[in-house]
Amino acid sequence: xxxxxxxxxxxxxxxxxxxxxxxxxxxxxxxxxxxxxxxxxxxxxxxxxxxxxxxxxxxxxxxxxxxxxxxxxxxxxxxxxxxxxxxxxxxxxxxxxxxxxxxxxxxxxxxxxxxxxxxxxxxxxxxxxxxxxxxxxxxxxxxxxxxxxxxxxxxxxxxxxxxxxxxxxxxxxxxxxxxxxxxxxxxx
Numbered sequence: 001x002x003x004x005x006x007x008x009x010x011x012x013x014x015x016x017x018x019x020x021x022x023x024x025x026x027x028x029x030x031x032x033x034x035x036x037x038x039x040x041x042x043x044x045x046x047x048x049x050x051x052x053x054x055x056x057x058x059x060x061x062x063x064x065x066x067x068x069x070x071x072x073x074x075x076x077x078x079x080x081x082x083x084x085x086x087x088x089x090x091x092x093x094x095x096x097x098x099x100x101x102x103x104x105x106x107x108x109x110x111x112x113x114x115x116x117x118x119x120x121x122x123x124x125x126x127x128x129x130x131x132x133x134x135x136x137x138x139x140x141x142x143x144x145x146x147x148x149x150x151x152x153x154x155x156x157x158x159x160x161x162x163x164x165x166x167x168x169x170x171x172x173x174x175x176x177x178x179x180x181x182x183x184x185x186x187x188x
Contacts, residue, residue: 021060083179086137089173153167
């Protein structure tokens with residue numbers, strides 16, 4: 001079991017990376033102040049650990065929303081292409097059903113291990129309003145149970161300046177398909 005905390009040095013280094021990204025991409029979070037976000041992250045070391053997991057897999061997490069009512073910040077993976085957590089089935093039942101050539105893991109469990117959630121379709125479309133993502137790759141998104149019950153799962157990508165929402169067998173996996181995560185940070 002991985003320890004879900006960072007050393008003070010790791011925390012400081014990650015906060016610098018996140019601050020630099022935040023300042024470079026103000027279009028993603030107009031009106032927000034980094035100091036408030038950093039204070040909240042420092043008060044939530046487990047969330048900081050999850051952001052580090054996102055960063056280590058080249059997800060380039062960044063703040064994309066703030067809920068004033070709940071005082072909650074929302075981070076998404078903002079890397080241009082799907083993060084380096086690819087070649088994964090959609091979920092454990094799909095992984096388990098494969099008789100041959102099983103991938104290393106599955107997207108749902110991997111996200112859970114990282115302490116994040118896979119983007120849903122609405123979140124994925126919101127991300128695409130902030131830039132152009134997944135122009136060469138694709139990303140699994142949360143699949144409605146009505147589709148999953150029939151063995152399918154859904155993913156999205158951006159081609160021809162359009163966001164597409166597709167289906168595939170949940171047990172499929174491709175080198176160019178990963179998943180994007182979201183992380184909510186609030187006071188407990």
